[in-house]
Amino acid sequence: MGLSAWKLAGNNRWALRNNPSSGNLHPTESYLITSGINNIVAGVYHYHSYLHCLEQRCTFESPPAAESFLIGLSSIHWREAWKYGERAFRYCQHDIGHAIATFSYAAATLGWQVEVLDRCSDEHIDSLLGLNRQVDFNGAEHEKADVLIQIHTRPEQQAVNIDDLISCAQQGYWQGQANCLSPEPHINWPLIDDISNTCVKPQTESLHWQPPQLPELSACTSTAHATTIIQQRRSAQAFDGISTLPLHDFYRMLDCVLPRHNTPPFDSLNYAPRIHLAIFVHRVESLEPGLYVLARSANGEKVLRKNFNAQFDWKKTAGAADHLTLYQLANGNSQNAARAISCHQDIAADSAFSLGMLAEFDSNIDDKPWQYRQLFWEAGMIGQTLYLEAEAADVRATGIGCYFDDSMHEIMGIENTVLQSMYHFTVGTPITDARLGTEPPYTHLKNS
Ligand SMILES: Cc1cc2nc3c(=O)[nH]c(=O)nc-3n(C[C@H](O)[C@H](O)[C@H](O)COP(=O)(O)O)c2cc1C
Numbered sequence: 501m502g503l504s505a506w507k508l509a510g511n512n513r514w515a516l517r518n519n520p521s522s523g524n525l526h527p528t529e530s531y532l533i534t535s536g537i538n539n540i541v542a543g544v545y546h547y548h549s550y551l552h553c554l555e556q557r558c559t560f561e562s563p564p565a566a567e568s569f570l571i572g573l574s575s576i577h578w579r580e581a582w583k584y585g586e587r588a589f590r591y592c593q594h595d596i597g598h599a600i601a602t603f604s605y606a607a608a609t610l611g612w613q614v615e616v617l618d619r620c621s622d623e624h625i626d627s628l629l630g631l632n633r634q635v636d637f638n639g640a641e642h643e644k645a646d647v648l649i650q651i652h653t654r655p656e657q658q659a660v661n662i663d664d665l666i667s668c669a670q671q672g673y674w675q676g677q678a679n680c681l682s683p684e685p686h687i688n689w690p691l692i693d694d695i696s697n698t699c700v701k702p703q704t705e706s707l708h709w710q711p712p713q714l715p716e717l718s719a720c721t722s723t724a725h726a727t728t729i730i731q732q733r734r735s736a737q738a739f740d741g742i743s744t745l746p747l748h749d750f751y752r753m754l755d756c757v758l759p760r761h762n763t764p765p766f767d768s769l770n771y772a773p774r775i776h777l778a779i780f781v782h783r784v785e786s787l788e789p790g791l792y793v794l795a796r797s798a799n800g801e802k803v804l805r806k807n808f809n810a811q812f813d814w815k816k817t818a819g820a821a822d823h824l825t826l827y828q829l830a831n832g833n834s835q836n837a838a839r840a841i842s843c844h845q846d847i848a849a850d851s852a853f854s855l856g857m858l859a860e861f862d863s864n865i866d867d868k869p870w871q872y873r874q875l876f877w878e879a880g881m882i883g884q885t886l887y888l889e890a891e892a893a894d895v896r897a898t899g900i901g902c903y904f905d906d907s908m909h910e911i912m913g914i915e916n917t918v919l920q921s922m923y924h925f926t927v928g929t930p931i932t933d934a935r936l937g938t939e940p941p942y943t944h945l946k947n948s
Contacts, residue, residue: 501530501599502552504731506944508937515941517549518730519602520887522591522901527579528599529643531629533665535560536567544572544630544669546676552942557630557676560668568660569651570617572629573599577692578641578681586691591901593873594923596646597880598899602730603649604765604881605888609726613652614768618874620648620662621703627666630674640678641686644696647877649768701870707770711759714823718752722892729891731941736847736896736930743929745852747785749893751820753927754794756889757882758823765881773797774864774871775878775922776804778912779826779855780838780848783928790831791911792817794824801825803860809913837911842924843902851928852895856908857882861920879923890927900924 503515517526532554535542542563545554573596580588604614625645626632637643650660722729759766759773766773773796781787793808795801805814812829820826835849841856842848859875883899890897901923908921 501528501547501602502549503941504733505941506939508939509935513939515550516734518606518733519595519598519884520733520735520899521595521598522580522899523583525579525583526595527575527577527588527592528595528646529574529576530599531557531572531574533570533572533628533648534568535563535665535668536565537569542668543672544628551945555676558669558672558674560672562671563668564661564664566658566661568665569653570660570665571603571614571649571651572625573646573649574625574629574631574643575646576641576643576681577696578686581689581692582682582687585687586689587901588689589692589695590876590922592644593646593876594880594883594899594901596873597877597882598884599880600647600649600768600877601765601881601884603651604768605726605730605884607651608764609730613762614764615650615652616768616770617648617650617662618770619704619706620701622646622701622870624648624662624666624703628662628669630669633674636674636676637678639683640680641682643678646873695872699870699873701873709769709771711761711766714758714760715821717755717760717763718748720752720892721749722894724892729888733887733891734896735887735898736851736926736928737898737933738931739847739850739852739926739928740931741850742783743852744783744785745893745895745928747787747819749895750784750787750853751824751826753886753889753893754826755821755824756885757794758796765885769878769881773800773878774860774875775857775882776800776860777855777882778858778908778921779853780834781853782833782835782838782849783852786819787817788828788831789833791829791834792826793829794826798825800860803863803918804858807914807916807918812913841904841907841911842900842926843904845900845902847898847926848900848924851926853928854900854924854926856903856921857923857925858912858914858919859922860918862917875920875922883923883925886925886927895928896930897925897927900926
């Protein structure tokens with residue numbers, strides 16, 4: 501969640517982070533909750549990305565002896581809403597998904613594993629992170645609880661006892677005040693409040709879904725260290741509209757978004773995939789340009805087949821591994837369609853491929869409205885995988901949060917809300933803006 505670089509243009513400079521964020525507005529806050537770990541006083545800490553330090557929020561007076569190592573994530577909707585209005589809600593959720601995957605990849609570089617604690621209620625998270633302490637948020641924009649994740653530093657690590665940690669937090673010693681981002685009056689976006697209230701998560705049973713056994717991922721062609729790839733990740737501003745992506749890289753990127761045991765980031769989720777990819781192939785070696793679909797689960801494929809345009813071909817893509825359920829639906833140049841759907845952004849047409857992420861929607865949200873948020877998280881996680889795999893394949897990606905879902909649905913022949921487009925993405929050979937300068941991420945600390 502730290503800075504990855506400073507960008508310079510004339511007198512302007514702005515920081516980028518390892519995790520992407522819509523409009524680079526970074527509404528996600530992250531917290532560390534620990535107990536029973538050497539050299540760290542048990543308690544709750546807020547991460548400060550500019551200073552790259554932890555701010556101690558709560559000291560547990562009598563912490564549980566058992567080891568706990570948790571990360572909590574929250575969103576400040578206003579950080580996106582001042583610019584994007586109602587769309588801010590979904591962008592905040594996408595960013596949470598990117599952040600979960602960011603933690604998952606970072607943990608994997610240390611041999612650790614991340615587990616999303618899907619049983620926790622938002623009320624639990626509020627209590628643990630101190631987000632319900634109005635006295636500490638006096639005049640500051642409200643932070644909404646999103647997710648707790650456990651970091652497993654060794655296999656078979658015990659599940660943490662959240663209730664114990666919450667009572668430690670309730671009896672603990674708290675310090676610090678949230679700072680106010682914009683003191684001027686805020687524009688009110690009632691829909692954001694409505695949707696956040698509708699999607700509040702209650703406590704639920706733990707889920708225990710296991711991914712199917714899949715063949716190992718094909719080798720990554722990059723020899724760069726994971727850390728290098730993570731820190732060099734950037735969003736492409738423009739693509740060259742010419743270069744062709746090698747077929748091996750395309751298949752590997754898609755394979756990486758399938759859940760596998762012990763493979764970040766989807767081994768952090770205890771539920772089956774709910775998101776599938778509708779792909780506009782523009783320039784991929786040996787593949788006919790056209791519309792393709794990757795079903796991320798067998799059940800998902802059934803839902804897609806039932807709800808897509810009945811005229812689609814469903815031709816299994818030649819050369820793809822058997823388990824990669826990638827089908828060609830229609831051939832032809834889909835650049836104009838992709839551009840138009842993505843709010844007329846050229847990045848969706850000039851890339852090697854762009855895609856829409858389709859969620860199994862009604863079945864997931866009808867009686868569990870909080871899963872609406874989880875659908876965006878899963879989409880954000882897929883996005884983070886594509887960002888990193890693109891860097892590893894020496895190309896670049898960009899998240900596309902601005903898209904027209906109705907137009908996407910029309911192309912796919914979707915006539916109801918069984919499926920819903922949640923996020924778009926694009927991958928290709930970037931054109932880099934030579935006018936921009938770059939500085940290392942923490943030069944401002946060295947100079948001060
Ligand atoms: C949820 C999300 C939506 C985004 N939507 C768009 C978009 O519609 N168009 C675009 O050019 N970039 C988009 N981006 C890219 C961001 O602008 C970019 O992440 C941000 O400027 C930070 O730059 P970086 O990714 O290079 O760190 C999106 C990123 C995210 C995470």
